[in-house]
Amino acid sequence: MWRHIASNALTFLIVALFLLVGLVSWGSSQYRAEGPLDQAMCLQVPSGSTMRSVSNQLSDKSAITSPVIFRMGADYAEKSSQLKAGSFRVPENASMEEIIDIVTRGGRNTCGTEVIYRVGVNQTVVDVRELDPVSNRFIEVASFNPADGAPPEEYIAVRGSSDTTYRATIAEGVTSWQIVDALGSLDILDADVSETPAEGTLAPDSYDVRPGDKVSAIVARMETAQARILDEAWASRVDGLPLETPEEALILASIIEKETAVADERRQVASVFINRMERGMRLQTDPTVIYGITQGEGVLGRGLRQSELRGATPWNTYVIDGLPPTPIANPGRASIEAALNPDTTDYVFFVADGTGGHAFATNLDDHNRNVARWREIEAQQGNDG
Template identity: 65%
Template sequence: MWRHIASNAVTFLVVALFLVGGVILLGQNTYRAEGPLEDAVCLRVQPGSNMSRVSADLEDKGAIANGTLFRLGADYSDKADKLKAGSFLVPEKASMEQIVDIVTRGGASTCGTEVVYRVGVTRKQVQVRELDPATGRFIEVAEFNPAEDETPEAFTKVRDQADTRYRIAVAEGVTSWQVMDALNGIELLSGEIDQPEEGALAPDSYEVRVGDTRESVIARMEDAQAVLLNAAWEARADDVPLNSPEELLILASIIEKETGVPEERRQVASVFANRLDRGMRLQTDPTVIYGITKGVGVLGRGLRQSELRGPTPWNTYVIQGLPPTPIANPGRASLEAAANPDETPYIFFVADGTGGHAFAETLAEHNANVAEWRKIEAERANSDN
């Protein structure tokens, strides 16, 4: 009888272990399986939060079906105490295992609020925007000019949130003084900077964090521009009339200021290359303007005839060849255009009223284009009165 009882006990234990193993296996499979989330969501984890609060939030959002299993999985993988604060993008159908990894791996927030400090040629702007998880696109919440507008509540509300991300977006064609002035006005940065060399900063978008030094941001911009300049110089055309990367940078800055039409850059570059080849003066207004402003602010008016004739190191109506320094910070496209201009016969261009330019090979053609442009200017002036 005892042998029979012992045999039954062993059988029961085997069945129980089998059932427990099956439950564990089922739990593991469920933990790793696709989740119920139909559309991506943004999960915000507050500082000091825990897996219990996170699992409850995920259940409310429909991202997980079982909060207990989510917490057990986090414990089993030794990640329960590695929860990071921030805003995290949880993709559709994300498994519980994937979500645990997302909220514990660390790094910058992947969704939520972003404040973008835009440094433009004519103005500075601050933009507050939110990522729409469903589309992966940012939606503007507020935008203002810090020099002119009252600071909106949407900005002050998110400024002190730990998971707010910050970005500095520098436009092509801004001067180094403009970048320095903008960085000095961004309170989340620390330290002091001197004005960087003209042309040495790469226009781009740079993510920054509270407490980053202004010097470190400038260093990143300088390093990025050095890489772009070196790549453009190495890939330059054999017959480009430039003797050094520094000359390429100078010409690229002039191209950047002469046109905002991307498809025109190589044509504009061809005009300057043809003029340099023929020993002609470049005769470009942006260099004259730089000789007046030195890149500090915007001239804000038209050039006077006396200024076009006035001798400065940058006045290409007076000097031969390139000016001594860049006149702005050119982007990648202008560097590449300076290194590889189109092959054209053009040596003249003038605005055509569409935002682009009319190009000409002869002075007679150019004078006709100028006359047409003067007519457009007059018509616009009359329509404004």
């Protein structure tokens, strides 16, 4: 009898083992299989959430087939404790495994509302946009200049929301004073900077920011980034340049930045100034004259007068020899690299050509003809206006 009982028990254990293996196999396939979500969605994970609350939320939205399998999969992958707060885009038919990866990966929010503070040469613009999870594209909700008065309701409604992310985007060619002034005026930041950072030392780029961040901390990130860019560019510079230090390269790069917004022209413009320096010619560039007038604090907003072109300032390259004593703006990576790796040309002149770019010349006669054409274009544009 005991032998019969033992045989039955063994049979039962074998059957139970097969059932368990089958159940695990089925659960694993369910965990990795395409999910039931028929269109992408935004999943909000508040701070303090648990895998249980997330799995129930996903189940309520018909994004997963089983909250239990979802949680068991997270436990098995040792990711249950790695849940991140934020707003995440869950693609259509995402498997439970893919969703676990999305909510535990970290980094920036991939869904929700984004506020971008665009610091430009002429003004700061605030863009409020919201991600449409289905198309995976941002839709503009509001755009305004904070200097024009009270912000719109669309901005006020999302400011401080848990699924709102913020970025400060700094344009190339903005001065250090403009950057600090713009960041200090933003209502989400702590304006704790009283002195303007050295001109040219802040890297134009896009920076993630959070409400309550100190402007000084953001400036420090910009300074670190610019120092790294300059070090890398200086290490890979071409031989024979008339630039003795990285600081001189930064000064030249800032002039290139202010002279052209056309990416393909930067190295040509750089070659003009390098050729002038090598021949002992003055740089004679208008942006340096403007900087001598404004000191980087705001925009001149008008054309230069002849008296200003002749006026003596440390930055007026119509009067001084060589480079000015400091940069005249914060150049981007491309302009820094152009200053240290210019095109090889014989150009020593350039003037606007009416297309947004410039006409280059190797001699004064050709340059004068290019200038005459530009004057004709200016006159025609004035008549059209």
